[in-house]
Amino acid sequence: MKYNSIIIGGGLSGLLAGIRLAKAGQKVAIISSGQSALHFSSGSFGLLGSVDGHSVTNPVEGIKNLPAVHPYSKVGAEKVISHAAEVKNLLSEAGLTFKGDATANHYHLTPIGRCRPAWLTLDDYATCEDLAAIKWKKVAIINFKGYLDFYPEFIADELKKKGIVSVSYTLSLPDLERLRKSSSEMRATAIAKYLKGDNLDLFATEINRVLTPDIDMVLIPAVVGLDSEKPLVDLRSKVKAPLSCVPVIPMSVGGLRCQMALRRYFESLGGVYFLGDSVSSGYMKAARMVSVETVNLAPVSLFADNFILATGSFFSHGLVAEPHKVVEPVFNLDVRVPSDRDEWFRKNLFEAQPFMEFGVDTDPQFRVKKDGKVIENVYAAGAILGGCNPLKEESGAGVATVTALEVADLILNQK
Amino acid sequence: MEYQVKNISPNNFEQCIKCTICTAYCPVLAVNPDYPGPKQAGPDGERYRLKNPEFYDKALKYCLNCKRCEVACPSNVKIGDIIQMARLDYDKKPVPLRDWTLANTDFVGSMATKMAPIVNTVLKMPIVKKAMDVTIGVDSHRQFPAYAGRTFESWMKKKAPDQSVYARQVSYFHGCYVNYNYPKLGQDFVKVMNAIGYGVRLLEKEKCCGVAKIANRLVKEAKRDAELNINSIRKAVMEGHAPVVGTSSTCIFTMRDEYPHLLGVDNSDVREDILIATAWLYRLMETEGVKLVFRPDYKARITYHTPCHMQKLGWTIYSVSLLKSIPGVDFVPIESQCCGIAGTYGFKKENYAYSQAIGKDLFEHIKEANVDFVATDCETCKWQIEMSTGVPVYNPISVIADALDVEATRRANGLV
Numbered sequence: 046m047k048y049n050s051i052i053i054g055g056g057l058s059g060l061l062a063g064i065r066l067a068k069a070g071q072k073v074a075i076i077s078s079g080q081s082a083l084h085f086s087s088g089s090f091g092l093l094g095s096v097d098g099h100s101v102t103n104p105v106e107g108i109k110n111l112p113a114v115h116p117y118s119k120v121g122a123e124k125v126i127s128h129a130a131e132v133k134n135l136l137s138e139a140g141l142t143f144k145g146d147a148t149a150n151h152y153h154l155t156p157i158g159r160c161r162p163a164w165l166t167l168d169d170y171a172t173c174e175d176l177a178a179i180k181w182k183k184v185a186i187i188n189f190k191g192y193l194d195f196y197p198e199f200i201a202d203e204l205k206k207k208g209i210v211s212v213s214y215t216l217s218l219p220d221l222e223r224l225r226k227s228s229s230e231m232r233a234t235a236i237a238k239y240l241k242g243d244n245l246d247l248f249a250t251e252i253n254r255v256l257t258p259d260i261d262m263v264l265i266p267a268v269v270g271l272d273s274e275k276p277l278v279d280l281r282s283k284v285k286a287p288l289s290c291v292p293v294i295p296m297s298v299g300g301l302r303c304q305m306a307l308r309r310y311f312e313s314l315g316g317v318y319f320l321g322d323s324v325s326s327g328y329m330k331a332a333r334m335v336s337v338e339t340v341n342l343a344p345v346s347l348f349a350d351n352f353i354l355a356t357g358s359f360f361s362h363g364l365v366a367e368p369h370k371v372v373e374p375v376f377n378l379d380v381r382v383p384s385d386r387d388e389w390f391r392k393n394l395f396e397a398q399p400f401m402e403f404g405v406d407t408d409p410q411f412r413v414k415k416d417g418k419v420i421e422n423v424y425a426a427g428a429i430l431g432g433c434n435p436l437k438e439e440s441g442a443g444v445a446t447v448t449a450l451e452v453a454d455l456i457l458n459q460k
Numbered sequence: 461m462e463y464q465v466k467n468i469s470p471n472n473f474e475q476c477i478k479c480t481i482c483t484a485y486c487p488v489l490a491v492n493p494d495y496p497g498p499k500q501a502g503p504d505g506e507r508y509r510l511k512n513p514e515f516y517d518k519a520l521k522y523c524l525n526c527k528r529c530e531v532a533c534p535s536n537v538k539i540g541d542i543i544q545m546a547r548l549d550y551d552k553k554p555v556p557l558r559d560w561t562l563a564n565t566d567f568v569g570s571m572a573t574k575m576a577p578i579v580n581t582v583l584k585m586p587i588v589k590k591a592m593d594v595t596i597g598v599d600s601h602r603q604f605p606a607y608a609g610r611t612f613e614s615w616m617k618k619k620a621p622d623q624s625v626y627a628r629q630v631s632y633f634h635g636c637y638v639n640y641n642y643p644k645l646g647q648d649f650v651k652v653m654n655a656i657g658y659g660v661r662l663l664e665k666e667k668c669c670g671v672a673k674i675a676n677r678l679v680k681e682a683k684r685d686a687e688l689n690i691n692s693i694r695k696a697v698m699e700g701h702a703p704v705v706g707t708s709s710t711c712i713f714t715m716r717d718e719y720p721h722l723l724g725v726d727n728s729d730v731r732e733d734i735l736i737a738t739a740w741l742y743r744l745m746e747t748e749g750v751k752l753v754f755r756p757d758y759k760a761r762i763t764y765h766t767p768c769h770m771q772k773l774g775w776t777i778y779s780v781s782l783l784k785s786i787p788g789v790d791f792v793p794i795e796s797q798c799c800g801i802a803g804t805y806g807f808k809k810e811n812y813a814y815s816q817a818i819g820k821d822l823f824e825h826i827k828e829a830n831v832d833f834v835a836t837d838c839e840t841c842k843w844q845i846e847m848s849t850g851v852p853v854y855n856p857i858s859v860i861a862d863a864l865d866v867e868a869t870r871r872a873n874g875l876v
Contacts, residue, residue, distance in 0.1 A: 046746070046777070078534070078536070079481070079531070079532060079533050079534035079535070079536065080481045080485070080532045080533075080534055081534070082534075084479075084481050084484065085479075223493045224493050225493075226493045226494060227493055227494070227495070227496050227497065227500070229496070229497075229500055229504075230483055230489060230493075230496065230497040230499075230500060232480060232483065234483070234484040235483065235484075235489060235490070235497075238490045295479070295480065296480055296481065296483070296484045301484060309795070312793065317777065319774060319777070320531055320532075320771070320774075321530070321531035321532070321771070321772065321774060322774045339774070340774075341773060341774030341775065342774065342775075342777070344732075344743070345742070345743055345746060345747075360534070361534055362534070362535075
């Protein structure tokens with residue numbers, strides 16, 4: 046099998062790179078060993094929310110203060126912003142409506158009602174322009190009977206701090222009562238599978254029943270709209286007050302929708318997506334990768350001119366920690382990891398943890414290295430790059446998508 | 461390091477980080493709240509069962525063994541295997557007559573083909589369907605696949621001399637469906653193989669792959685059949701230096717993966733030689749330069765349905781690539797989704813409604829695709845889709861056989 050580019054890893058980064066390359070006319074394959082971290086998304090993507098503990102209002106400015114090892118520094122501030130704009134376009138082409146902009150962060154509501162900076166937020170979710178400017182006067186917080194992954198009391202507490210009055214209601218629908226039979230599985234994605242058609246109408250009626258005229262915002266758990274945003278649009282049109290979602294404990298309905306929409310878009314562009322397969326070996330000639338074999342397709346080899354490694358960090362097994370070393374398991378590439386294990390972590394859990402910044406070693410063009418030598422046609426993108434603390438910076442999705450478009454451009458601009 | 465080695469189980473169950481991605485992709489959980497879901501039924505429940513078998517939950521019978529949880533798992537946990545092993549190890553209830561009958565495809569098939577016209581007529585009679593529904597719990601909505609008057613094996617016996625003249629040979633695992641219900645698919649396979657210069661032979665002995673017996677907890681019988689099959693396959697591979705190829709994705713998947721994982725039958729020396737026909741054909745084309753030439757007047761608008769076990773094998777690409785390589789094919793892609801039948805699962809009265817609810821979206825997508833027919837590598841998916849959509853379904857090998865220009869293919873491969 047012969048492709049122009051093969052991408053290892055089918056999450057946010059791999060899919061964005063794949064879409065960009067396929068749109069440019071390339072024949073692209075994505076190999077994904079199981080589903081991605083996108084399933085845990087809050088519904089918001091961060092580009093850069095904080096540097097050294099100081100919150101960032103304009104990521105363009107914030108990028109200038111980042112160290113040289115940071116993926117954004119390697120891409121360059123101007124290109125980060127132009128890629129970011131292109132990311133929003135690609136997401137929109139995939140059928141995903143996001144609000145937000147790379148030049149000014151907005152704030153999104155967290156599962157416990159706090160406000161965190163964000164670059165893009167799915168249109169479903171509750172956001173505000175800036176912290177002082179929430180305009181709601183009285184909020185209705187709606188939960189389902191027996192649903193344990195949503196915390197109205199926390200949200201009410203946080204809203205109260207901002208002077209916003211809230212009332213909480215617990216509703217029930219017959220089909221969701223059935224779902225409660227298996228209480229451990231009454232989760233966001235399971236509920237979302239029932240909240241369509243007649244059940245959605247019933248849900249809207251139940252919400253309208255409890256609304257009073259002074260309520261100017263309805264907050265519901267993010268459990269609507271798995272396959273598309275249509276059910277949420279429908280719900281909004283039926284409820285008599287503005288309605289937004291608050292992220293809940295994963296699986297994330299918004300995240301799953303993003304994963305499925307991006308994959309569909311990639312495939313509609315002619316891309317091939319191998320799910321549940323993993324690369325077992327790579328065949329190199331001089332400083333280039335010629336082909337890879339996978340567990341399912343061997344002995345058939347997959348050939349490509351270029352390869353992108355977008356396998357993620359520890360969660361997705363892009364990096365694997367052993368007792369005394371950290372390895373990149375696909376090609377055994379060079380990684381930037383201190384040899385002394387004590388330098389991997391800090392004992393205070395809430396400090397910035399060094400292991401969050403571990404990643405593969407690359408040249409300035411994001412090409413990976415093995416035994417100190419650059420592999421000329423293997424690029425890394427996304428969380429596997431390391432060099433940043435996505436948790437503290439709120440930069441995970443930004444790094445995933447911006448570096449994906451950067452390496453896609455590097456591939457397309459090769460001479 | 462020793463402590464880590466000791467903590468690794470064959471099904472990787474301790475690797476589960478409770479992320480619940482599997483539950484989002486479980487087709488059963490989406491329609492049946494009585495099913496605890498793959499995480500709870502699999503790695504979570506296993507912890508309890510290891511403590512005390514009393515914790516076994518009989519609702520695990522609702523798992524249809526599609527393995528979509530395993531395909532989705534980012535931590536490579538063999539969730540489906542854990543659930544199926546639990547059913548085999550802990551469910552000690554006797555197997556009911558209905559399940560025994562559904563599972564013994566070989567026995568029932570060999571009896572039924574002897575009096576096919578009568579059996580086919582009787583099985584179509586509403587009163588018989590109603591009676592089976594009420595007495596043994598085979599859902600009356602189901603249509604049984606018609607039995608052939610003559611088995612594929614007996615047809616092949618006559619053809620054996622013609623087949624042995626080919627210098628290159630391939631062994632064919634026909635499976636119960638081709639043998640008892642639809643010999644035409646086997647004949648199509650022979651036609652395609654002959655056109656590229658391969659003679660087809662059968663295994664010395666062949667029994668049902670065992671998937672239905674595993675699903676209905678007839679472990680001892682399944683293991684006996686599995687050992688017989690693997691011994692025959694081993695003989696064919698070692699002595700004939702040819703792979704063993706089949707046209708049913710579930711048979712092939714069962715023999716490759718369920719034998720070692722669920723039945724403890726070691727197939728490691730021949731596993732790589734057990735292949736679905738399209739995978740083998742694709743490999744021949746890529747590595748041996750084999751060519752297929754198609755009739756210029758062949759025209760069809762088609763889609764491909766990915767059976768769950770084909771998804772698990774990761775081999776959809778082979779079938780789809782071959783179908784797309786037919787010049788007259790207008791290919792409409794649809795999303796990979798479970799059709800809901802899962803072999804004998806959907807025949808059972810208690811599962812019928814869930815079975816149809818699981819397949820609902822797929823049926824709609826197929827109807828919307830407005831195709832002449834659907835191609836798929838699984839016979840039970842075929843029954844389900846044909847019954848639920850009215851759109852005909854063919855195996856990719858039959859599609860290739862139909863579109864093939866045999867003479868031109870022989871010339872292209874230097875056989876004339």
